[in-house]
Amino acid sequence: MTVDWGLLAEKLPDVLAASGVTVAVWAASAVLGVALGAAVAVARRFGPRPVDLALKLFVEVLRGSPFLVQLFLLYFGGPFIGLSLDPIPAGLLALTLYGSAYYSEIVRAGFAAVPAGHVEAAACLGFTRAQTVLRIQVPEMAVLVLPALVNMTVLLLKETAVLSVITVPELTLEISAIGSETYRFVEALTLLALFYWGLVEACGGLGRLAEARLSRFRFAGP
Amino acid sequence: MSLTLLALLVRAAGLTVAISGVSIALGLALGLFVSVASLSRRRLVSVPARVYVSFFRGVPLLVQLLLIYNLLPAAGIDVPGVVAAVVGLTLCTSAYQAENLRGGFLSVPRGLLEAADMAGLGAVQQFRRIRVPIAVALTLPTLVSEAIMILKASSLVSVVGVVELTRMAQDLASSTYRPLPMFATAGALYLAIDWTVAGLGHALERRARWGRA
Amino acid sequence: MTAPGESAAGGTALSVRGLVKRFGAHEVLSGIDLDVPAGRVTCLIGPSGSGKSTLLRCMAFLEEAGAGTILVGGEPLGFAETPQGRRRLPPARIRAVRASIGMVFQQFNLWPHMTALGNVTEALRVVRRMGRAEAEAKGLAQLRKVGLEDRAGHYPAQLSGGQQQRVAIARSLALEPRIMLFDEPTSSLDPELTGEVLDVMRGLAADGMTMVVVSHEIGFAASVGEQVAFLDGGRILLHGSPRDVFGKPRHPRLERFLDTYLDRGAAMLA
Numbered sequence: 001m002t003v004d005w006g007l008l009a010e011k012l013p014d015v016l017a018a019s020g021v022t023v024a025v026w027a028a029s030a031v032l033g034v035a036l037g038a039a040v041a042v043a044r045r046f047g048p049r050p051v052d053l054a055l056k057l058f059v060e061v062l063r064g065s066p067f068l069v070q071l072f073l074l075y076f077g078g079p080f081i082g083l084s085l086d087p088i089p090a091g092l093l094a095l096t097l098y099g100s101a102y103y104s105e106i107v108r109a110g111f112a113a114v115p116a117g118h119v120e121a122a123a124c125l126g127f128t129r130a131q132t133v134l135r136i137q138v139p140e141m142a143v144l145v146l147p148a149l150v151n152m153t154v155l156l157l158k159e160t161a162v163l164s165v166i167t168v169p170e171l172t173l174e175i176s177a178i179g180s181e182t183y184r185f186v187e188a189l190t191l192l193a194l195f196y197w198g199l200v201e202a203c204g205g206l207g208r209l210a211e212a213r214l215s216r217f218r219f220a221g222p
Numbered sequence: 223m224s225l226t227l228l229a230l231l232v233r234a235a236g237l238t239v240a241i242s243g244v245s246i247a248l249g250l251a252l253g254l255f256v257s258v259a260s261l262s263r264r265r266l267v268s269v270p271a272r273v274y275v276s277f278f279r280g281v282p283l284l285v286q287l288l289l290i291y292n293l294l295p296a297a298g299i300d301v302p303g304v305v306a307a308v309v310g311l312t313l314c315t316s317a318y319q320a321e322n323l324r325g326g327f328l329s330v331p332r333g334l335l336e337a338a339d340m341a342g343l344g345a346v347q348q349f350r351r352i353r354v355p356i357a358v359a360l361t362l363p364t365l366v367s368e369a370i371m372i373l374k375a376s377s378l379v380s381v382v383g384v385v386e387l388t389r390m391a392q393d394l395a396s397s398t399y400r401p402l403p404m405f406a407t408a409g410a411l412y413l414a415i416d417w418t419v420a421g422l423g424h425a426l427e428r429r430a431r432w433g434r435a
Numbered sequence: 436m437t438a439p440g441e442s443a444a445g446g447t448a449l450s451v452r453g454l455v456k457r458f459g460a461h462e463v464l465s466g467i468d469l470d471v472p473a474g475r476v477t478c479l480i481g482p483s484g485s486g487k488s489t490l491l492r493c494m495a496f497l498e499e500a501g502a503g504t505i506l507v508g509g510e511p512l513g514f515a516e517t518p519q520g521r522r523r524l525p526p527a528r529i530r531a532v533r534a535s536i537g538m539v540f541q542q543f544n545l546w547p548h549m550t551a552l553g554n555v556t557e558a559l560r561v562v563r564r565m566g567r568a569e570a571e572a573k574g575l576a577q578l579r580k581v582g583l584e585d586r587a588g589h590y591p592a593q594l595s596g597g598q599q600q601r602v603a604i605a606r607s608l609a610l611e612p613r614i615m616l617f618d619e620p621t622s623s624l625d626p627e628l629t630g631e632v633l634d635v636m637r638g639l640a641a642d643g644m645t646m647v648v649v650s651h652e653i654g655f656a657a658s659v660g661e662q663v664a665f666l667d668g669g670r671i672l673l674h675g676s677p678r679d680v681f682g683k684p685r686h687p688r689l690e691r692f693l694d695t696y697l698d699r700g701a702a703m704l705a
Contacts, residue, residue: 064370064416065409066377069388073409076401161282165381172285179292186296189289193281200280333544336497337603340538341558341610342530351561355548432548433590 037103110141150207253319278317326357366423537607597628
């Protein structure tokens with residue numbers, strides 16, 4: 001078994017384009033997922049009880065079923081209810097919804113982790129509720145939930161590989177195609193695995209760096 | 223949804239449970255081994271264990287499955303898809319369980335082991351009687367959520383041709399031209415299984431509380 | 436009281452010679468000599484950081500000293516002096532010597548996943564290979580001795596601190612040690628729970644158990660201790676009967692140490 005580097009070099013432009021799709025879909029779904037997840041968490045915490053229960057169901061269903069099934073349901077089932085999406089938008093939407101369920105739980109845990117005394121102190125000092133959320137709860141919580149956020153975002157990167165199943169032209173699809181075209185499946189997949197591994201490790205490293213910077217004040221004082 | 227179709231899906235769900243259950247059990251055993259290796263003071267043992275954990279946590283399961291599915295025949299090992307699926311899921315979950323158990327072992331209070339030293343328990347006895355039960359109990363919630371992750375991730379073995387729940391739903395969706403009910407039913411079956419496992423997990427956690435409130 | 440150097444067989448249960456222990460650059464024990472007389476209570480007192488707990492942990496071989504020897508019933512613990520120098524003994528030898536030592540910890544260190552009886556019988560079953568019925572009979576007898584037979588089926592989390600410490604004492608006694616070491620056994624207990632533990636220890640002393648106790652309970656040291664050693668800065672500063680050590684005129688360092696404790700007590704009353 002030898003690696004035909006020349007052949008792979010020839011395919012480099014396609015590979016680069018596909019990694020662009022992977023990174024773009026990942027970044028977009030992470031940003032949108034965090035935004036939607038935060039909205040869900042805030043609505044559940046401050047909204048009326050029926051909203052909380054409805055959103056709890058949304059979260060539990062998305063967290064309890066496989067992403068692949070959700071993707072199939074949206075992509076193949078969507079057209080039957082008038083929702084015909086191309087692979088990329090379908091993949092992006094599914095990934096955003098899936099991510100938002102997990103992100104919302106992380107934000108919820110963050111709200112719970114901020115000591116009640118800090119919120120009470122803000123109230124005593126005359127902060128409005130919005131000011132308390134924005135100036136006290138969100139910054140404190142950001143530090144507490146950062147590791148979980150990084151973890152989930154890395155998970156989302158790995159989940160983008162599943163989008164190949166509905167022919168989103170991302171890296172796994174492209175590399176598999178090259179592999180079967182050239183009968184160099186194992187070599188191609190090995191390189192693919194190394195690419196994801198490197199990216200995941202880099203993200204983890206960046207996350208730890210950010211954590212170290214942000215958590216300066218956590219250990220200050222008694 | 224006719225009863226025949228539902229029965230097909232339920233039977234396929236049985237395969238999903240079987241594949242996941244076997245992988246979780248094997249992965250736990252392998253993960254225990256890897257976590258102990260990763261805590262070794264010999265770098266020759268701990269570094270490979272950490273690379274193993276990093277690799278299998280860093281590569282998408284789908285890519286791992288495709289790799290194993292293609293690697294085994296290339297290496298002259300001809301196994302049915304189900305076996306390749308179990309191997310892939312086991313390797314992946316063992317890395318997560320190893321990382322989890324590593325944290326558990328590190329959280330076992332030193333004093334409990336000193337007490338065991340004084341009672342004359344040897345290293346192996348301490349491992350079996352003190353360290354493993356306490357590490358597993360400390361990490362039980364994470365172990366249960368990892369089991370649920372694997373149940374869901376087992377849907378990916380459909381891609382390498384194993385006709386478990388997701389693949390069955392896919393096949394029925396294309397043969398009946400009714401993807402919505404098929405995938406919705408499959409999703410509901412996954413939810414039922416996951417919630418059952420979560421319930422069992424909570425019961426286990428209650429048992430492993432040893433009198434704590 | 437036994438003076439250092441005199442080691443009549445049967446008279447001395449444990450003897451320490453020239454013990455030195457460093458943590459990094461910091462010398463915690465700077466040459467300790469101490470004889471523990473058999474059947475008597477030896478109390479180690481001193482300010483925190485004086486090295487008294489480290490000395491006790493060396494006697495249990497939970498810490499390995501950098502120099503010096505410890506003899507338990509005449510047998511070297513952990514290290515032996517040979518013509519080639521100091522050498523670590525094989526684990527089986529260490530276990531054999533350590534089997535005659537029981538240890539009671541400040542934090543109890545009961546195994547949380549076993550009941551009180553389970554904690555007491557664990558080593559009997561696993562190490563001594565005793566049958567279940569025999570081990571449990573023995574375990575229950577030990578729990579009865581510390582007044583907790585009716586708590587045999589309780590998990591540590593279901594017991595008060597004082598009860599946990601009494602179970603821990605029973606766990607050690609079940610292995611029939613010749614020497615019992617106590618590392619601040621009442622320090623993590625609420626004041627109203629220290630009495631029940633001290634009572635058990637008094638009972639043991641009355642039965643003739645050889646005990647070494649690190650404690651801030653000066654009253655216990657003065658009333659039960661046959662021998663008191665006051666440690667400061669890694670050395671034994673004062674050493675003798677409670678009357679010798681606590682009697683006036685007192686060493687200024689001891690005076691300051693006792694003042695701190697009296698102040699603390701006064702603060703509690705205020």
